[in-house]
Amino acid sequence: MRFIYGFVFALALLGGAVFAAVKTGSIPANADSKPSFLEKWVAKTSLHATIARDTKDLNDPLQPTNDNLSAGVKLYAANCAVCHGAADGKPSNLAQGFSIEAPQLAKDGVTDDPVAVSYWKIKHGIRFTAMPSFAATLTDDQIWQLSMFVAQMDKLPPDVDAEWKAVPSAATTASP
Ligand code: HEC
Structure with missing residues (x-):
């Protein structure tokens, strides 16, 4: 039971941190800054995975x-x-x-x-x-x-x- 409370608390803390980061403008919304490593990794990995799935049987x-x-x-x-x-x-x-x-x-x-x-x-x-x-x-x-x-x-x-x-x-x- 204590473990579950701990887990829920950690999740709530994480959610709060993400919310605060978005609300305080800590996640940049401008186009003249370079994307972070994390943003690049997520975008590239998801793009490659999506394209690999969708183009498997696709021929010109x-x-x-x-x-x-x-x-x-x-x-x-x-x-x-x-x-x-x-x-x-x-x-x-x-x-x-x-x-x-x-x-x-x-x-x-x-x-x-x-x-x-x-x-x-x-x-x-x-x-x-x-x-x-x-x-x-x-x-x-x-x-x-x-x-x-x-x-x-x-x-x-x-x-x-x-x-x-x-x-x-x-x-x-x-x-x-
Ligand atoms: C308004 C700007 C814009 C227009 C118009 C546009 N593109 Fe793009 N295109 C981009 C950007 C930005 C990227 C890079 C996306 C990335 O890095 O994930 C891109 C990526 C690509 C890529 C992948 C490049 C790579 O190195 O993997 C191809 C291929 C491409 N575009 C073809 C086209 C073609 C063909 C057209 C016209 C029919 C077109 N684009 C029109 C902005 C544009």
């Missing part, structure tokens, strides 16, 4: 033809370059202000990731980061076209590569 139904890759470049220019940059890998002002960085994919790419993993991230978005879900705005085929493009952006067929290199830089050029 489309062929990596020039048409599909070229559609991917156009969709990327319209929806993604503002956060993930164009072929020069230079970040926009927007991209420089996120608390969880948006990788500039031309430099820090996802060419080693399975296509289905990128498909999942584009379709569902990544919670507590700026990465949005495109489930409501793009079709599944469009999301696959984007996923195959980001998987191959460093080894595109010459015609598609020329289209990619022609996407305007996302970096803000106007001086302050």
Whole structure:
């Protein structure tokens, strides 16, 4: 019985400490501070576990033809370059202000990731980061076209590569 009281007391203390931390603003809510080790660990571990479960039997139904890759470049220019940059890998002002960085994919790419993993991230978005879900705005085929493009952006067929290199830089050029 004493053990149970002790246990309940410890739980109440822990709950109180968490409540106090939230209420006093000790858990930062601003975007211009770096996330803590604990926050990063929880977010990364949960993301990997969710994606591993959801992409087990998921395969790209489309062929990596020039048409599909070229559609991917156009969709990327319209929806993604503002956060993930164009072929020069230079970040926009927007991209420089996120608390969880948006990788500039031309430099820090996802060419080693399975296509289905990128498909999942584009379709569902990544919670507590700026990465949005495109489930409501793009079709599944469009999301696959984007996923195959980001998987191959460093080894595109010459015609598609020329289209990619022609996407305007996302970096803000106007001086302050
Ligand atoms: C408003 C900003 C924003 C937009 C728009 C956006 N993303 Fe993201 N994206 C992010 C951020 C921030 C992350 C990093 C999340 C993290 O580290 O968990 C990310 C992560 C990713 C990743 C995983 C990168 C990695 O290294 O694992 C991929 C792939 C990706 N985005 C693709 C896209 C594509 C394709 C589009 C367009 C359809 C897009 N994103 C649009 C902000 C954005």
